[in-house]
Amino acid sequence: KIMPLADEITVYPAHGAGSACGKNMMKETVDTLGNQKKMNYALNPDLTREEFIKQVTDGLLPPPQYFAQNVALNKSGYQSIEKVLESGVVPLSLADFTTLIEDESVLLLDTRNKTEFVEGHVPGSIFIGLDGTFAPWVGALIPDLQQKIVFIAQPGTEEEVVTRLARVGFDNTLGYLKGGFSTWKEAGNDVATINSISPAEFAExxxxxxxxQILDVRKPTEFLSHHVLNSTNLPLDYINSNMNKLNREEPYLLFCNSGYRSVIAASILMARGFRGLTDVREGFQGISQTSIPLSNYTCPTEIPQEKLDSALAAVM
Structure with a gap:
């Protein structure tokens, strides 16, 4: 039905790069059908129906657990966004904020950028930066849609944080620290940091x-495609279920592709009592430009399914 259509037809994707709803998706938000016919591996007119299904589904990770919860929520109904914003975009004084985060049932989320978080954050807070794939990682890493959340944000982004949380079903936001992280720091409270090194320093x-000790937190497909030799794949998606494989007394070095996911992983581990953590800025993109030995590159679409299944079985 698609191939006979005119090449000049405009195509708008339903999902973008990084979405769990597909693989090898382009980052562009618009394209022509003609270009897709040339570039899209799945639009091969020689493929049979069975081959097409295999092409687009092989290598896909299981859907994040919040997908099913969101489906149920869509069926049962949910609060209006106006009500969610009213209850969630609430500026909290330092005293009220401190009282809330001392409650073990409350999750403290830091939505600033990764550099700011690495340089200083509230001890025990979890980093998921608003400037990355925020909502999908919230949904993938926080198992309970009813989780009570208090957050720290870049001033002026508070409404966006609550809105994007609500888009993946998290409506139980209690408010944010008025004035942001500086309010916490300027009051003389304890500040945690993450040791951060460059790819060149890692090479040394x-x-x-x-x-x-070398933890690559990218997805199994990324790891199998190209990775640092003598490293271990501990995908961020499954970090909560694999933490028991790590030793809190051991130092660990973490990296992802660009540095966003590894800071999320480091924040989760620190909140669980791990201390000797080092993050590699720029991630694998930077590492691949150094002398660090790497595996041979394999195109992600050419990774044998049995190899991927084995890698998934090891972390799920």
Whole structure:
């Protein structure tokens, strides 16, 4: 039905790069059908129906758990966005904020950018930056849609934070720290940081780390495609269920593709009592430009399904 259509037809994707709803998706928000016919691996007129299904589904990770919860929520109904904003976009004094985060049932989310978080954050807070794939990672990492959330944001972004939380079903936001992180810091409260090094510094230290200590938190498909030799794949998607494989007394070095996911992972581990953590700025993109030994590159679409299944079984 698609191939006979005119090449000049405009195509608007339903999902973008990084979405769990597909694989190898372009980051562009608009294209022509003609270009898709040339570029899109799945639009091959020689494929049979079975081959097409295999092409577009092989290598896909299981859907995040919040997908099913959101489906149920859509069926049962939910609060209006106006009500969610009214209850969630609430400026909290430092005293009220402190009281709330001392409650173990409340999650403290820091939505600033990764550099700000690395340089200083409230101890125990979880980083998921608004400037990255915020909502999908919230949905993938926070298992309970009813989770009570208090957050720290870049001043002026508070309404956007609550709105984007609500888009994946998290409506139980209690408010944000008025004045942002500076309010916490200027009051003389404890501030946590993450040790951060450049890819070049990692190259100098590479021989000092064991393969169990070098944690690549990218997806299994990314790892199998191209990775640092003598590293361990601990996908961020499954970090909560694999934390028992790590030793709180051991130092660990973390990286992802660009540095966003590894800071999320580091924040989760720190909140669970891990202290000797080092994050590699620029992630694999930067590492691949150094002398650090890498595996041979394999196109993600050419990774054998049995190899991917084995990798998934090891982390799920």
């Amino acid at each position: 230290q590479y021989g000092n780390w064991t393969n169990d």
